[in-house]
Amino acid sequence: MKKSILIALLLVGASLLITGAIIHAQDSEGREQVTQGVFATLPDAPPIPDDNPMTAEKVELGEMLYFDPRLSASGVISCHTCHNLSLGGTDRLPTSLGHEFQTGGRNAPTVLNAAFFNLQFWDGRATGLEEQAEGPIQAGVEMALPADLAVERIAAIEGYLPYFEAAFPGEENPITFGNITKAIASFERTLITPDDGLDRYLRGDETALSDDAKRGMEIVAQVGCIACHNGPMLSLGTLMQFNHGDDLGRATVTGVETDQFLFRVATWRNVALTAPYFHDGSAETLEDAVRVMGSVQLKRDLTDEEVHFIVAFLESLTGEQPEIVIPQLPVD
């Protein structure tokens, strides 16, 4: 796409930013209708699975569980430890420190807007937030609490029962591992960050992006980043090949050779908050990450100027962070 055409299109403003969308997202429910161009505004609410409708009671319980360190073997690690809502929903470490200070193999992805992804984890091994939540609680290097012990632990805190009863009315024994993960997933569906610079720009506020950011937006289209980074999440949400380091990605789950180096495309939303980057956390800064992606994915050495503008665009993608009042947890 020539620069002159692109600029003409940019002048259209509104949500139809770059028409003739090369790619449209098709990997998660409800995505199609909001993807009107290469980029799109973040929807107000994510898709909700039929078997886990959202209720205020479930969200409240999920928030409590999200912050409860007793959901780990040690009693000190909560979901919030690695998906810290003060720090863009991440821990800002290359790979997380978990049980007994063991390090995990991959960088903790942000929980912010994760509800808009269907595939979860870097290798997409879980579908939906409920299945995702089953992983870290039990993983030996993370929270290290097997499902049955997690249920036992939470059930032993009698003050939790009324919250489970309210969240799962009519169930005889509402404290189950499935309900723990359903509640956490429901809370996570509230962790949406609206109104970043791009969203406000797409809605018609020409001043919401700086000139540098607008130039960066042109460049990511010109050089081809938008082949994978598009739609409301600025990510396809599917797995793409990224041959960088030893991690075999999806193939570590499937053992299939063609799955080697397949990783979920990272979202650009709030990306300025979530350094370090990549599945191995090997890129310390946005500049590093942009250069590596240019080189590895686009076979292109981006100039300092191009990197500067792209980073300015990425920095405009920090949305309003959720306002969370620390929950009071039952103690017995």
Add this chain to the structure above:
Amino acid sequence: MKKSILIALLLVGASLLITGAIIHAQDSEGREQVTQGVFATLPDAPPIPDDNPMTAEKVELGEMLYFDPRLSASGVISCHTCHNLSLGGTDRLPTSLGHEFQTGGRNAPTVLNAAFFNLQFWDGRATGLEEQAEGPIQAGVEMALPADLAVERIAAIEGYLPYFEAAFPGEENPITFGNITKAIASFERTLITPDDGLDRYLRGDETALSDDAKRGMEIVAQVGCIACHNGPMLSLGTLMQFNHGDDLGRATVTGVETDQFLFRVATWRNVALTAPYFHDGSAETLEDAVRVMGSVQLKRDLTDEEVHFIVAFLESLTGEQPEIVIPQLPVD
């Protein structure tokens, strides 16, 4: 004091609960004026040191630092990890898990209302919250970040500078270890829990304590608990001998034989939230703690009934927990 006299005095109600106060507190500023009897309501605000006046800017910065895990060597342990405001300002572990999952030697005391204490730590080795905050950040088994590295770490996050400038106006280099601890202490001075059952009762609400709690209040006076547990904190705030276990208490700091087994008297405020109990966390429940204190301190085997009533009184001492919105932290 005979039971009949005590009951007569209880009928007076109001803040002059038990007159002829055996002890009045004298260990921290501003305490004298609010201590009108054995127990007294928690003041609205704690004493403020002359060299660290409170400002909204300083409290805001202190809250950020309190929640910032980057103030630890590992990047995952914050003040909030062991003084968790979802869990009564403690971690509910016998002794805390710190850097590299090392365990500390003593139970983490609650940060709630700690501002009303002058002496800090179980052995009273720090005076005031500022000096207290210097300890855990640097302690090898806790956050393990030496003062100079802590300053370097925070100064490297450029987004912190405006907050330090606002909190410490006119200072040329406001990012110092002293200012880090001053800000944290200022935030901690906001962590006050008013209006528990006792406070409402002392202000004249006869229904604020259950009959069982009122009976427990009589018993703690009769059997002598109030010799140490009195005043607005239901603690002298000074060190008293508690010969229980191997820990030599104050003597570990001074080496003086007469300081052996001296520990700061624990507050009863919010005590129902802060199990397990004692400097070594050896008492799992309030019932256990009450029995041990009766036996070790009062040379008395409390009956099941007495324990029941005392626990009912202690359970009435949970105040309104501070409402804390998770701060957003600068990332670079």
